[in-house]
Amino acid sequence: MTAAGFRRGLVAALPFLLSNGAAGLVMGLTYKGLGLGAPHAILFSLLVYSATAQAITLSMWASPLPVAAMVVACIATNSRYLLMGAHLRQLFGGLAPRKILLSLFLLADASWLMTSSDADRNGPDAGYLLGSSIPMAIGWVGGTALAYAAPLATNGPLRLAAALLPTMFIATLLPSQWKNATSPWPWLTSAVVALLVSRFVDPSWSMLIGGGCGTLVSMMERTDA
Amino acid sequence: MRDLDILGVIFILGLTCYAMRAGGYVLAASMRDDGIAARFLRLAPGNLFIAFIAGGCLSGGLAGLVGTIVALVTMAVTAREWAALSAGFGAAIATSAIAS
Numbered sequence: 001m002t003a004a005g006f007r008r009g010l011v012a013a014l015p016f017l018l019s020n021g022a023a024g025l026v027m028g029l030t031y032k033g034l035g036l037g038a039p040h041a042i043l044f045s046l047l048v049y050s051a052t053a054q055a056i057t058l059s060m061w062a063s064p065l066p067v068a069a070m071v072v073a074c075i076a077t078n079s080r081y082l083l084m085g086a087h088l089r090q091l092f093g094g095l096a097p098r099k100i101l102l103s104l105f106l107l108a109d110a111s112w113l114m115t116s117s118d119a120d121r122n123g124p125d126a127g128y129l130l131g132s133s134i135p136m137a138i139g140w141v142g143g144t145a146l147a148y149a150a151p152l153a154t155n156g157p158l159r160l161a162a163a164l165l166p167t168m169f170i171a172t173l174l175p176s177q178w179k180n181a182t183s184p185w186p187w188l189t190s191a192v193v194a195l196l197v198s199r200f201v202d203p204s205w206s207m208l209i210g211g212g213c214g215t216l217v218s219m220m221e222r223t224d225a
Numbered sequence: 226m227r228d229l230d231i232l233g234v235i236f237i238l239g240l241t242c243y244a245m246r247a248g249g250y251v252l253a254a255s256m257r258d259d260g261i262a263a264r265f266l267r268l269a270p271g272n273l274f275i276a277f278i279a280g281g282c283l284s285g286g287l288a289g290l291v292g293t294i295v296a297l298v299t300m301a302v303t304a305r306e307w308a309a310l311s312a313g314f315g316a317a318i319a320t321s322a323i324a325s
Contacts, residue, residue, distance in 0.1 A: 015310055040231050047239030057238060063226050065234050071241050078245040085249025086262075087269060097251060107246045109277065116270040160314075160321060164289050167281030168313040170274055171293045172300040177271040186268075187275045194276035198283045206283075210276030211269060218268040219261075 001099065001126040008122070009131025012114060015169060016136040024143020027054060031144070034061060038148040045144040049106065049137065053078055080208045084112040091115070091124035100126055106133035109207070110169065117173040183221060190214025285317075287324055292317025 024045060031041035048054055053074045060070055084107060092100060103126060115129040122128075181187060194210025201209075282290045296313025303309065 012306065015306075036231070040228075040235065043232070044235050044238075047235055048242050049239075050242050053238065053242055057234075065226070065230055067234055067237060070234065070238060074238055074241045075245065078242055081242075081245040082249035082252070083269065085246055085251075086253035087249075089250045089253035097247075097254075100250065101247065104247045104250055105243055113270070113274060113277065117274075157318060160288065160317060164281075164285050164292050164314070164317050167278055167285060167289060168293050168296040168310055168317075169306075170281070171278050171297040171313070172306050172309045174271075174274060174278070174297055175301045175304070177274055181271060186272055190272040190275040191279040194279040195283055198280040203280055203284060206280035207273055207277045210279060211273030214272030214275060215265055215269045218272060219265060 001095065001130070003127060005118075005122070005125030005127030006131035008118065008125075009111075009114070009128035010134060011131075012118075013111065013132035013135040016110060017139040017142075019169070020136050020139030021143040021146070023051060024140040025147050026143075027051065027140075028144035028147025030058060032147055034058065038145065041148065042141060042145050045141045046137075048074075049108070049140065050074075050078055051140075080109070081107060083208070084109075087116065088112070088129070091119050092126045095126055100129075103130040103133060106130070106137045108133065108136050111136055113170050113173060117176050121176055185221065186214040186218040188214075189217045288317040288321040291320040 027045060028041055031044065036044070044054060048057075056073045057070045060066055060073065085104065088100070088104075088107075107129075111129060111133045114132045118125070118128045190210045190213065192210075193213040194206040197203075197209045198206035278293060282293050285293070292313040295316035296309045299312040300306065300309035
């Protein structure tokens, strides 16, 4: 875990102040509409810190609160974090778990994707994970708080930024990954399966199932990683 | 609905999400480096990137697709993230304006 890696991650993830801020703002406005107070909404975004889990549990909000169903929904939608955490252990195997606990608390899809890409370019560095996680968390929690502090309308470019910037940002990581590919088939499989899952099953599973199928194709065609 | 009930749910859900995040890291300690699972995890990132983008493009509509392609091409040419994001976001806004 290096300071240089931390700085590199922090700077690279600065655009997420905007995208996560906009998305967090939308989430905060939804909480506000539900009648939740600002402390509860901010605590929700800080502790749960998962757009998928928060959106799912929001849709289940009722009195009395269906806690067990909410927990199961959280596990199902966030099972991808198990894979991400296991992959991070591959990268940072020499690092004691206690040194990465905070970073894991802030682990998000984008910070994991960025860290994986950076590890290919500059070598594994847990500092990068922590650095890239911070702007994302500030954006998300800050956006939720802003929904209560300022009467902003979530339409036009703000909504577009929240919806598209994460995907575009991950797209910028692809050129560095292409050098590891031996053929287009795994990526094609990933894309097609993800689209099918997203269209006909559940968009929240598209990354995990699509990427899993593509990885299986990768494993069949490669004998060494 | 009592404040205490809401706070309780938030803490339980937060704990659940953190258990998922930390669980993979802790459980992977028992994994062999040359095992199938370890190899799967090494090969997974690029494929997950693509799957993430494909799903994002679908939900983002035409503006998302155009913006993502422009961002990808700009990144491949310039190797600068800020340039790629600016170009991609500009293309997405333009597409959205034309389409509406």
